[in-house]
Amino acid sequence: MTSVRANGVDLGIESFGHEDDPLVLLVGGPTMLSWPDALCERLASGGRRVIRYDLRDCGESTTRDPQNPAYDLRDLVADAAALVEVLGAEAAHLGGIGVGGMVAQVTALDHPDLFAALTLVGTRAVAPGMVDPDLPDHDSTVMGAVFSRPRPDWTDRNAVAEFAAQGAELMGNDPDQARATAARIWDRTPSDDPAVHQANQLAMVFSRIDCTPRWRERLHELDTPTLVVHGRADPFFPVGNGEALANEIPKARLLVLDNMGTALRHAAADQVATAMLAL
Template sequence: MTTVNTNEIALGIESFGDDDAPLVLLVGGTTMLSWPDALCERLAAGGRRVVRYDLRDSGESTTKDPEAPAYTLRDLAADAAALVDELGDGPAHLAGIGVGGMVAQVAVLDHPGAFSALTLVGTRAVAPGPPDDDLPDHDQAAMSRLFARPMPDWTDRHAVAEFAATGAEILGNDPAAARATSGRIWDRTPGTAPPVQMANQMGMVFSRLDCKPRWRERLPGIQVPTLVVHGRRDAFFPVGNGEAIAREIPGARLLVLEKAATAIPDAAVREVAEAMLMLR
């Protein structure tokens, strides 16, 4: 792992594969560990240089004030394009997961010359908050359970990891995998201040981010090969959101993971990697 300076900030990155291979840039959602190690390794074995990175206010990237971010969604999109330029491997296959998928959509729309392909995993085409009337909202029963839990002691690694595991169980993800990933995120978080930990563990910065203007209406303008991956059991961004994106981006392929929720499970890594490697 290292950092790359761009747009007057540092972005934490981790690379897999041959530096001379075509670049696949993975936008964290919000940390790079949203992307499974096994997927990165499979993509690298398929002849790609894989770089996953932390968004601002998470992981090894510049952290200032997650409760009052002085940047916008479009700034995060510009970071992705600038990172491709700094790495010198463009145009790149860009992939975003969860809220990182929002960054990826705007990045391809605002900076089309930087990207050759797009993968969107478990995301939607409108900003955090109430969705459009034709899009399914969060599963309210799951959200009630998720947000009824008391916050953990953010100075206690074990408590934070257990909090992540119970959240994963509510959302339909693997609690053991979430526990392990949460511990790794905790280890990489700069300090135990609750806002910083919440930004790393829960992506809370997105609830305070300026995500205007809307971009959904611009999706038909995306002209790169696009893969949309969505878990059938996703309670946070239900699968109808992925289906809508795939309808609205010309020629997009929709891959529904029947037994997945918000995370990419180990059992689906091979299928997702093979689908991503088909994009050029």
């Protein structure tokens, strides 16, 4: 892992594969660890140069004040576009997961010449906040159970890891994988500030940034081969959100994983990588 300067900020990145292979750029959701090691390694073995990176206020990327972010969605879009150029690629396969999938959609729309393929995982076509009437919103029962739990001491690594594991089944995820990932995220958090730890673990900073203007009405403009991956057990962005993306993006294919919730499971790495490599 290292960091590179792009669009005036430092972005934490990790590389897999050979530098002269076609680039797959994976936007964190918000942490790069949203993309499992096994998937990155499988893509690299398939002849791709894989770069996963942290969004701002996360991991090794520039962190200032995640409770009051001084940037918006279009700044994150500019980060992704600048990163392609800094990495020396003429075009890339862009992947976004969760909130990173929102960044990826707008980036592909605003910079179509930079991207040859697009993968969207567990995301939706509207920003955090009020959902469109035709899209399924968060499962209120599950969200009530998730957010009513006592928060951990964010500066206690073991407590944070256990908090993640205990919430994993509610979110349709693997508790062991969630525990291990949360511990790794904690290790990479660049501050002892509890607010920074919470932002790294829960991606709450994204709900505080300005995501206007809307982009859903522009999805028909995408002329990029697109893979939409969604978990049938996702209570946060229920599967209807993935179905809508696949319906509204002209060259999209939908891959629904029955045992997936909000997180890509290690066990699905080969299936997802195979589908991505086919774009």
